[in-house]
Amino acid sequence: MKKKLQVALDLFKTEDALEILEEVADYVDIIELGTPLIISEGARVVKTVKDKYPDKIVFADIKVMDGGNVVPKSVLEAGADMISVLAASDDSTIKGAIRIAKEYGAKVLVDMCSVKDIAARGKEIEAMEPDYICVHVGYDIQETGADPIEELRKLEGVSCAKAIAGGIKLDTFAEAVASPAEVIISGGGICNQKNRRETAAKMREIMDSYLQK
Template structure:
């Protein structure tokens, strides 16, 4: 069954914990966004894991270098998963995977900025990562003509464990699941909603029913 991940792109630990408290009953993975971690540091990871020990805590580091070191930092702080950029070299990913094995945790490769996401996904899975995030970042989503359908099509073709992040919402989550994803990542559809708990509940029910 596909997991539901909430991407928390807020800037304070207090706001992040408050949001997570509202949506926790409906989600499997709590992602601490890159701006949040840059704003609050490793302490936000520890705070989130302490508050929600039964949830998978995902540290969106988007590491581009020193993979083993940064992954070790994240895992020691309480993260279960860390992102490494797919656009970086294999050595960085291999280093992070080494740290993950030491801690019994996992590495996710984020394809933001990668031209051929499917090819890179297939390459990095062989390096021992948990799954690959087919990711259209906020800047890509803001471009004229952007559609999440490109990610859905890529997921269908990848043939390896992937997640989709880049505009997942109620109207497309069934198509996202049908593409074979391991994880559906919703950000603004939850944290930007007037009622985040209701939005998360609707997404959960739609994902499970699809």
């Protein structure tokens, strides 16, 4: 299985995102433009980042909850390679997001944030054929000690490619890489570190070493 490292840029200004990317882009596969950044800067940040890093997968974390075939248009037209839709939204919303993403040649990640019955909802979403299902321990509940790796186990019967997010740092990265997730997402685990480049490089080394086994 080819695994990917995704950096989550949950910032507010394009210039701050670009500053971090100067340090870490060489080591990541996917650049996530986080929800706060998209809300603050709009679709133009997608174009700016895609123009600067055309070989990277640019993921617009827009967390669609309604208007699945309408809301994603601006970021898709700006060059997003992947978008997110919330698993808690109506099935028609998820299907709409998948449909419009395909029209633009983009992928869809369904975010399981705040879903109570991950196993049951995972099976329902699997039938819709998204590109990824993401087990996501949200920012507001990370302090409760919820573990995304534990949550991921609830999707053992789901065949979709999986992503994992929520408090993943360097000291837990090896465990995350060894999980069934194809995409490992780290936000503050990279962006809030004193030496971001070194942290991202170490994560890449851990991932590459695992894949060579």
